[in-house]
Amino acid sequence: MSSILRKAFPSILNNNMAQWALPPKLHSEIGAGPLCFFGEHSIGSRDGLLPRYTDSHACVKCVSSLTEGRLALDVHRIEKIHRRRFLEFWSFVEMGDPEECWPWRGKFHSRCNSSYFPIPRHWGSGRQYSASRVACWFTWGDIGRLPIKNTCNDNNCCNPLHIRIKGVPHFFHRRTLDTVDIEFSTRKLDSETLCFLETTADKDPKTFERLEKTNKIWINWRMGSSDPVSSIMTPKFMTEQSN
């Protein structure tokens, strides 16, 4: 996106425009809410609910990991029911080095050049959220509707290290560790998403057709890439019979 365009149409290109405004007494009340994306946060939850802040709807445990500066990019830490969507989402992200921007190769609203991924959430009628926001939920945590900011100024960038969440302090002393970890996790996730695409093409042609329709060039490029996919990288739940 050129800077001239950005200057000419700042309001159109700024998809953060409609973000939720932080209330003065943010996170002063906690209530029970639905499970978050991270499997370990629901351990011990017998009623299928977990603590969430009533204003932002953020998961309390996710906010505390965020405060500590913890970051995850691992399908195995994602709640089972969300894993396919997680892999579908990252299949459309061009994951690069930790310091690079990670462009979204999925759907865009044609009129305003803002990315979107369909994913319903429990607090509103919205059915689509920006790719950056989804990337944020899947890595930093389920921060609900807290406003986010892309520090690289590309509102469609999906590199979690380029996304900051407003209203919650992040501690950055772990930054080097995050970079090391993210390098390893992206390589792993790259193989896992490729395997997901191959398995879907083979076992679920209808879904695959939908994925292809989103961006055929990108999917073809991904499937044609010569990276070897070892069977060890195949997530277990994908080979298990679902019932």
Ligand SMILES: [Zn+2]
């Ligand atoms: Zn959580």
Ligand SMILES: [Zn+2]
């Ligand atoms: Zn970026």
